[in-house]
Amino acid sequence: MVPCVRRGSRVGGSRSAPCARYRVACMTPIARFDQWADDQLETLRGNPTADVLFSTASHLGDFSVIWHIIGVARGLTSERRANQAIVLSAVLGAESLIVNQGIKRLFRRTRPTETGDDRYEVRRPSTSSFPSGHASSAFVAATLLTAWGGRRTAPLWFGVASIVAVSRAYVRIHHASDVIGGAVVGLGLGAIARRIARAVLA
Template sequence: MTRAASVLRRLDECDRWLYGVVGRWSAPLLDEPLRKVTQLADFSKPWFLVAGALGVLGGPRGRRAAVTGLAAVGVTSLVVNQPLKALGGRRRPDRGVLGAPQPRWVRMPTSGAFPSGHAASAAAFTVAAGDVLPALRPVLGAAASVVAFSRVYTGVHYPSDVLVGAAVGMLVGRLVGGAAVRWVPAPG
């Protein structure tokens, strides 16, 4: 076995172990709320809702943050759901075998698992909108973290799927947010 294959095998073992740790964690009071969070996050709905609120209530800077955040979500979704998932080629976890309790389950997506599009979009919106309105960062960051964790908790992603998705989203969010701050004139 090559060194690279050995490293990848160990990373996969660690990922499966962490998935099992989350699966064995007994927190029945979180089952329903985290299932609802992960379902709400389908199709980036939370970020559209936040953008709508910013557009209506946030004045010119809020509208700028909303547009910038949604632009980052769009770019991230394209990058993650097209080339990266195709290249990743990772199948979703077998929840029954790996220990995610059935009361937590949501509908298993049919797309590849790697990287997590939910985590990527959440991170992209948070970083890009936060570049325009830094006061939003803590609240958006907390919301994005809950969405990302919910994907492992409900059994539809391995932890590394979520971590890599969030990293991709942060990178794209920083690029889009930085471009908006540098090149788009600030509202008067």
């Protein structure tokens, strides 16, 4: 069995050795899944459309900017939606505190790379890798926006949330399992926030 070696960073799209197939035998199931997911995403990296889509989504997910923008845009259409925008921003603030200052401190997982894939410009996070805060905030927001917009809007909001979440693994600042964990946390917090929001906005 080949000794376990921490996955190295990519430079110009190449791995810093040893090759992934020689490390699979010594990986945990989660590590094997993360490696498999990264290999699948690597088939997309370098595609101009995919690069622009996921790089942009990753940037817009910083500090939940995309969700605040959506909240404000909706809020301009009616007083009810303006109140929803305030609640959404408050919930995202609470979510960030819970995830970044709470859950992440329990795991302190190392990120797949320190600054992301060299091919993409990303903000260097100071927190642990697990769970993904981008994924968590995305699914919290999608849950609330769907509750307010109705089930017919679910494909839109959860579609956007999924793109933002996957973007973090795409630019290699998160493991795929971080993204899944963040989505699960986001759905849980979103369910709680939905009940609170219903009472606040009643």
